[in-house]
């Protein structure tokens with residue numbers, strides 16, 4: 001149970017699932033989570049956003065480009081549910097690939113969905129999922145599907161075309177998000193394969209596999225894009241590489257020589273542990289990402305091209321000490337009392353090669369005491385990356401990153417941070433508590449209003465951040 005966390009989803013960091021509320025009875029709104037008595041009511045609450053509609057482990061919410069009255073909800077077992085008319089929410093099964101997904105242990109399942117920017121014409125969408133390859137075993141997969149030419153409410157499960165299929169030895173740390181950027185390239189975030197401590201030694205490499213970073217692909221194979229270097233995970237001919245990807249032609253990485261013919265030129269940024277959710281600010285195009293920490297620290301990053309975010313030399317902005325299992329890091333979370341006997345000493349942090357520098361997170365928070373140093377925020381242990389709010393109903397949140405912690409249920413807005421043309425944030429952000437709602441695995445924008453929508457895998461509802469009638473100060 002220490003490394004694989006096979007029983008409950010998502011266990012993105014580990015532990016602390018006890019705080020997730022029990023699912024509500026069908027047709028009933030979810031019960032409000034118990035408030036911490038010492039804290040005043042937060043300014044927002046989460047309310048069901050689609051009437052009484054419930055979902056089976058909803059894990060992502062996506063609108064197709066240009067559409068304002070339909071919404072797609074991804075169910076983890078392998079279904080995409082379409083709500084064809086948001087004014088009268090009803091479930092229509094758009095795609096069912098539960099047979100391809102199969103195993104949903106640990107953090108496995110259908111994880112993310114992105115519509116092609118030209119979906120209206122080409123009907124293409126991309127999925128990030130886990131599957132089992134016959135004769136080989138568990139794998140993670142990027143796959144394109146195509147919707148029906150005659151029925152806008154259907155996609156045919158036989159249209160699947162994998163782009164990347166990569167063996168995956170641990171059920172956790174699969175990432176991942178798929179999303180098209182403002183440049184119309186497909187971005188994909190992938191974790192370090194899993195277990196703990198980057199035990200498979202996948203981080204800080206650009207010439208091995210497709211783990212522990214963010215990829216950028218040209219799925220349209222535009223003129224001038226480059227073929228990927230051969231690799232067993234690549235389905236040849238299904239995509240090309242943007243010519244300005246940062247490691248195209250690279251002869252060294254982190255000060256060490258690499259063979260340009262073996263570099264995974266798909267990488268756009270590296271040094272991520274489990275980059276479960278990211279999104280683009282629809283106004284600035286900046287890429288905001290939540291990277292799940294291990295034992296101590298959660299982080300928000302603004303990702304730039306060629307950035308290195310430190311894992312596993314660092315956890316967030318501090319040296320990473322791999323704990324000896326059975327000690328402090330053995331089974332983290334619910335009972336953070338001091339152990340009766342001192343834990344074995346942690347493994348010393350790896351020393352980065354000389355001259356290697358890392359990109360700093362824009363915001364961090366710690367896991368609960370005693371892990372957190374005194375005076376720091378100790379408010380969760382599994383970040384769910386969110387969205388930059390660009391709705392109009394809540395001017396106080398305009399241009400601010402809204403995200404949360406899956407386990408503690410805290411949902412915050414960061415202070416506004418400028419992002420430079422090079423993609424770097426101009427300094428650190430501070431956080432304001434908006435709401436408490438455990439079980440949130442995705443944030444999305446209501447295509448009608450820009451309201452913040454939440455996929456709550458514990459309650460089964462798609463929820464909306466709404467002003468809290470019990471709050472002392474109104475947002």
Ligand SMILES: [Ca+2]
Nearest residue numbers: 170172193194
């Ligand atoms: Ca994995």
Ligand SMILES: [Ca+2]
Nearest residue numbers: 309310311316
């Ligand atoms: Ca980092």
